Amino acid sequence: MSKKDSQIYPVYLLYGPEDYLIEEEIQGILSCTLSEKERGFNFHHFDGEEHSAQEIVQTAQTLPMFSKYRFVLVSEADDMNKEKVEGVMEYIKKPSLSTCLVLYGQAIGPWKGYRKEIEKVGKVIEYPRLKGRTLVSWTKNRMKEKGKTLSGEAADFLVEVVGDHLYDLDSALEKAFLSVGEKQTIEISDTEEITSEVRISTVFDLTDAIGHQGLEKALGILGKAMELGAISFKKEEELSRKDPVPLLLGMMAKQYWSMLVIKQMSSYQGDIGALARELGTSPWNIKKLTDQGKNFSEASLREGIVKCHQTDLAVKRSRGPKDLLMEKLVIDLCRPMNPPSLPFRKGG
Numbered sequence: 001m002s003k004k005d006s007q008i009y010p011v012y013l014l015y016g017p018e019d020y021l022i023e024e025e026i027q028g029i030l031s032c033t034l035s036e037k038e039r040g041f042n043f044h045h046f047d048g049e050e051h052s053a054q055e056i057v058q059t060a061q062t063l064p065m066f067s068k069y070r071f072v073l074v075s076e077a078d079d080m081n082k083e084k085v086e087g088v089m090e091y092i093k094k095p096s097l098s099t100c101l102v103l104y105g106q107a108i109g110p111w112k113g114y115r116k117e118i119e120k121v122g123k124v125i126e127y128p129r130l131k132g133r134t135l136v137s138w139t140k141n142r143m144k145e146k147g148k149t150l151s152g153e154a155a156d157f158l159v160e161v162v163g164d165h166l167y168d169l170d171s172a173l174e175k176a177f178l179s180v181g182e183k184q185t186i187e188i189s190d191t192e193e194i195t196s197e198v199r200i201s202t203v204f205d206l207t208d209a210i211g212h213q214g215l216e217k218a219l220g221i222l223g224k225a226m227e228l229g230a231i232s233f234k235k236e237e238e239l240s241r242k243d244p245v246p247l248l249l250g251m252m253a254k255q256y257w258s259m260l261v262i263k264q265m266s267s268y269q270g271d272i273g274a275l276a277r278e279l280g281t282s283p284w285n286i287k288k289l290t291d292q293g294k295n296f297s298e299a300s301l302r303e304g305i306v307k308c309h310q311t312d313l314a315v316k317r318s319r320g321p322k323d324l325l326m327e328k329l330v331i332d333l334c335r336p337m338n339p340p341s342l343p344f345r346k347g348g
Contacts (some may be wrong), residue, residue, distance in 0.1 A: 008033055020165075075105070136157050
């Protein structure tokens with residue numbers, strides 16, 4: 001939402017897997033609603049799963065202090081139970097015009113049946129994962145916003161190598177922007193160095209597949225990551241790449257270590273920002289790591305860290321072809337000695 005769009009709705013429901021765009025929209029609405037000085041008294045963040053409907057509604061009904069609006073943000077809105085949703089819906093039917101209530105989650109979930117009612121007073125926006133030419137267009141437009149032009153070939157290349165996670169793409173675009181200096185048009189040659197690393201989302205996808213013991217999927221992701229060692233992008237041209245194995249192993253070990261730390265601190269009630277800094281990641285990443293860690297026992301996470309280091313030593317000591325050593329690692333991790341205990345499920 002831009003400053004030009006001056007209309008502030010009393011209710012927003014934002015949902016979908018594209019967290020980057022949802023976060024961007026929330027920041028846009030917030031900047032149009034409250035100044036930095038006004039946020040101290042008038043900005044409130046609730047977790048839909050943890051907080052009650054009563055807490056959310058009471059805050060939304062409270063008049064703002066020294067400001068035109070009060071801003072109430074509810075994350076994990078798709079994890080709210082039926083009772084909470086109904087409680088908040090009673091407020092939404094007749095919302096305070098001095099409050100901007102923003103609900104967001106990965107899916108529309110329990111709000112699906114209330115969409116039309118919400119749209120009578122506010123906005124419901126879905127943010128699906130960007131794909132294909134839409135993703136390429138977003139990449140080019142994002143660079144244009146930064147003040148430079150990204151060539152079509154460079155945009156295609158970045159999407160192919162970096163993938164469809166917008167946080168990763170934006171990070172790559174920022175590196176490209178800074179690396180070219182005064183040059184106004186960024187070509188494919190300008191992006192080679194910054195995309196030589198294996199992207200973090202690949203490691204997330206790989207460890208997620210391992211956590212679900214999806215061997216075939218995990219090997220497929222590994223194969224794609226290994227291909228980053230020499231990607232043929234243009235016809236009759238092969239781009240020279242760095243060996244991805246050391247970086248991939250290091251990132252996998254760090255991923256396992258981060259999940260282990262978070263699991264061991266499951267009762268941690270402190271500052272998420274401090275925990276994010278300790279782990280060398282961003283706050284939005286903490287939840288992803290927490291959710292992914294549920295697929296592993298502490299013993300299997302320790303086992304994963306050890307096996308990553310053992311494979312790293314085997315690679316450095318040339319104890320076999322790298323691709324076979326990496327495949328063996330993934331196979332071993334998909335069949336852990338200490339798997340997580342499975343939750344009890346009703347039914348067959």
